[in-house]
Amino acid sequence: MRIGLIRHGLTDWNAAGRIQGQTDIPLNGEGREQAQRLGRRLLTEEYQWDYIITSGLSRAQETGEIISKLLNVPLLEPDARLKERAFGQIEGLTSEERVARWGQAWETLDLGQEQIADIQIRALAFLEDLWSAYPDQNVLIVTHGAFLANLLTALFKDRYTERIGNLSLTILEKERDDWSPLLYNCTRHLSLDTAKQPE
Numbered sequence: 001m002r003i004g005l006i007r008h009g010l011t012d013w014n015a016a017g018r019i020q021g022q023t024d025i026p027l028n029g030e031g032r033e034q035a036q037r038l039g040r041r042l043l044t045e046e047y048q049w050d051y052i053i054t055s056g057l058s059r060a061q062e063t064g065e066i067i068s069k070l071l072n073v074p075l076l077e078p079d080a081r082l083k084e085r086a087f088g089q090i091e092g093l094t095s096e097e098r099v100a101r102w103g104q105a106w107e108t109l110d111l112g113q114e115q116i117a118d119i120q121i122r123a124l125a126f127l128e129d130l131w132s133a134y135p136d137q138n139v140l141i142v143t144h145g146a147f148l149a150n151l152l153t154a155l156f157k158d159r160y161t162e163r164i165g166n167l168s169l170t171i172l173e174k175e176r177d178d179w180s181p182l183l184y185n186c187t188r189h190l191s192l193d194t195a196k197q198p199e
Contacts, residue, residue: 001139003130005143008062019090024057035167038169051139054075064142082143156181
């Protein structure tokens with residue numbers, strides 16, 4: 001089984017540096033173009049994908065819909081376990097606004113953020129259920145930056161710490177009990193001139 005982990009496309013809040021969390025912010029025009037570019041890249045690669053599943057938040061859902069249409073791959077029902085980490089009171093705020101309200105150590109405060117252990121538990125439970133349901137299929141998963149960072153930490157400890165980019169692609173393969181990375185946080189499709197070719 002292979003899974004392709006995709007972070008949704010750009011939103012206005014991403015561009016402004018605002019934490020989104022589970023606030024349902026839509027893609028912007030650039031985010032839609034990013035999704036088109038990844039879809040066109042996937043059409044040219046050897047990996048074949050059987051299904052796409054998203055978190056259900058509109059920025060992930062629309063990213064998945066764009067890729068689904070380009071690849072002609074079925075979009076499954078969203079899974080709420082793929083939602084972004086809930087950030088409580090800091091959702092919608094920039095770094096400067098967070099520091100102004102709570103100081104430099106705001107990350108150490110309980111401001112309603114979902115605990116790291118909890119997001120990792122739901123992420124790993126999702127993967128186990130996906131493996132049980134589709135052990136011989138390849139599935140694209142459209143989700144969120146903090147979710148992906150915590151999932152990768154749960155699987156690989158501190159091996160991967162690079163910030164997960166918008167519309168990045170990470171591919172993992174499962175053999176027996178272990179997931180092996182085949183590709184990590186790749187965004188080359190966002191800078192390729194060939195991505196501008198007509199559909």
